[in-house]
Amino acid sequence: MDFVKKHLPDPFYQEEDKRISLRNKIFRETVVNILIHREFINPYPAKMIIEENFVLFENASKPHGFGKLTPESFSPFPKNPNIAKIFREIGLAEEMGSGVRNLFKYSKIYSGFEPEIEEGDIFKVVIRVPIKKENIPQVPPQDTPQAEELSKREIAILDFCKIPRSADEIGKFINIKDRKHLRNSILKPLLEKKLLKLTIPDKPNSPKQKYLYEGKAFITPHTSPQVSPQATPQATPQDTPQAEKLSEREMAILDFCKIPRSADEIGKFINIKDRKHLRNSILKPLLEKKLLKLTIPDKPTSSKQKYLSALKEIKNNE
Structure with a gap:
């Protein structure tokens, strides 16, 4: 955990009247999960790899199922019940299944993105890291005069729309299901600021309509495909x-x-x-x-x- 504290940000967060370290909540939960659920006869090493915009965990596992895990599809299964019992006794683990629920809850608050959890012979977890201001290129005023007013979500949308995207694709990307709210409160302001443009401008309500960003690239937790040469x-x-x-x-x-x-x-x-x-x-x-x-x-x-x-x-x- 000292390594995590040294290299990862910890934005302020408060529940009721108490400050909670999102970083500690998320990464302690993930490390404990690796120890409790590891398949110890498998020589594959447990890994924690810190990249610029995400952290990847890999761990040998004896899978109970295969594929992506979500709070809805997840079914708790004790792989090493004796080890799990010890961790509960010393206060590092809670009730069975609470870890995944907490991971989804606090990761969304931490970075704006849910974790990616994949169960298989190698158990994988990807946790997005909050954008650091120094990693976001400053866009010159002549390109986007409103750039300094952009939220993290707006920056993520613009980066996502370097490839033309439909409203439904953008809604899924930022987890917004209300199409009216998406169009009027999120996409419309970006169109008005001329940061997004319509691929079919003469037919704004076309079912084939998509949104495109052609400005300079941003670095976001989700992608960084078109960053400047010094960044990649x-x-x-x-x-x-x-x-x-x-x-x-x-x-x-x-x-x-x-x-x-x-x-x-x-x-x-x-x-x-x-x-x-x-x-x-x-x-x-x-x-x-x-x-x-x-x-x-x-x-x-x-x-x-x-x-x-x-x-x-x-x-x-x-």
Whole structure:
């Protein structure tokens, strides 16, 4: 926990009349979970990797199920009940199942994003980190005069809309289900400030309408695909000969794949449903350029195959 305190922010938060450390709540819960639920006969090491905008935990597990976990789909299952009992006795664990509920509750307050929890032979948790002001490029007044008034959510929306997005996609991204509230209170102000634009301006109510941001890039907890050269030097021409040919979508995919992602996950991220088109026209060129790599290279068609960005690896090898 001392390592966490040293490297991660802890924004002020108060419940009733008492201050609560969101950072300690979230990361103590996650570390305790790793210790309680670990499959100890598996040699795979437990990991906590702190990146710029997120923290990744990986842990060997004996899965009770497979796939994404949510508070609604989660079913508590004691993998190491004796260890769990000891942690409850010393006050580091509460009732069974409370950990996941607390993780979702406090992560949303901490960074504005819910955690990503995936159960499998390797249990994975991704926790977003709040944006640090020094990491957000200042947009010159002539580009966006209202930039200094933007909230973290608005910055996240603009970064998300570097690829045209529908209102439904934006609503899911920021977890807003009320379409009227989304359009009138969130998207309309960004359109009025000329930060977002309509892809079909002559038909604002078209069912095919999408929203696009063409200004300078922001760094957000969710993505940072189009940041400036000093923020991601590995994407500059001298680091990767093919970088100058990359589209914004390809850059977004590479940033998304800093964590291993399946083809289905990538397809959903860039809104491509045709799996053959996705593999042959989008993923295959990135693999050929050695900008993406397979997690199971000996079995390219494996159902467990995932894709991992190789930009950082390329930079380190040069």
